[in-house]
Amino acid sequence: MRFLNIRLQDFRNVEFAELDLRADRIFLLGSNGQGKSNLLEALGLVTALRSFRTQSLSALPRIGNNSYAGVYAIEQGQQGASELEIRRDAAGRKVLIDGEKVSRLADFIGRFPVVPLSSGDLVILRGSPAERRRFLDLTFSAVDPEYYRALKNYHQGVVGRNQLLKRNASSALLSAFEAEIAPHAVALSAKRALGVELLRQALLSVYRDIAEADEGPALKFKCSMVVTDEEGFRQALYDGRKRDQIMGSTQKGPHRDDFSLSLSVGGARDYASDGQQRGLCVALRLAQARIYQARLGVDPVILADDVLGELDPRRKAGFWRACPGEYQIIATGTTLPDDAAQWRIFKVEGGQFKRSY
DSSP: OEEEEEEEEEETTEEEEEEEOOSSEEEEEOOTTSSHHHHHHHHHHHHHSOOSSOSOGGGOBOTTOSOEEEEEEEEOGGGOEEEEEEEEETTEEEEEETTEEOOOGGGTTTSSOEEEEEGGGHHHHHSOHHHHHHHHHHHHHHHOHHHHHHHHHHHHHHHHHHHHHHTTOOHHHHHHHHHHHHHHHHHHHHHHHHHHHHHHHHHHHHHHHHHSSOOOOEEEEEOSSOOOSHHHHHHHHHHTHHHHHHHTSOOSSGGGOEEEEEETTEEHHHHSOHHHHHHHHHHHHHHHHHHHHHHHSSOOEEEEESOGGGSOHHHHHHHHHHSOTTSOEEEEESSOOTTGGGSEEEEEETTEEEEEO
16 A cells, blocks of 8 residues: 555644645654644544544644644556545544445445554553554454444443443343443454464564664563353343442453553563564554455554654664665654655655755
């Protein structure tokens, strides 16, 4: 996959911009706060209509506006070029592909795979279990529509069960509701376990290239509840009802899953150096890219938001070893890359982008 062009209007601090992106390596150069990350954020919307910087999409329109628009020309190998349009206004969000409206996220997610790398990825390592589940769910939903449907239906079911718990609903009503949730929980758990194993294998392969040494990287899946069949899941929910009623929410299930990252020195969150933590997060994102490539048959685009400048020389060299040459890379930074002649460079100032020759 390649971005060929983007037209952006009223997005963050960008009033209007149009960039020709027909190059393998594109670098956005400028001081902090000029709009480099904003452009990457706009490009990152094309995978799942989500920002890699914030969960509040109301922050995306330019100050003083309640709307924005992005029009993307995207090439996908033998499938040719497509025009994607993403608009948001007071009436809501609208997505069109080659002029046809996309009504369901399930029909869109993963069609245009991009992988963002930023310093914010450290939250996957250092943050709450919810951040790590969010990473897993986006990765697997993008490559498996059935995973996305199971995830959506399961979470809707948990929300409904929580409401029943708070209302002290009858045992019969809870049992009926739990029976509806069970098949989605079983499907979600099975697919997540398989996906995590693929992610673990990809991570180990990528990290060996980045670290240049055996630092003992490991990814361990922490399953909240072993879900192998519907009857077992229903029984587990039944057994936990008193606890759940006291807490007012469902305390066990796939919505409580987690994973941990570690090195030979111990848990990466507590014992890894800053450089090792950043290297792990970069490796995790490149592992995500490899899953996209393998499962979708499409080379994802890498969006590197000032992250390469934060890596030490050894890990930066490892990044290039681990990153396939066929990936389009769009990066940002405050100084030119060492091999600047290999990049198409845009200077960024005040939300404006100027090609530098």
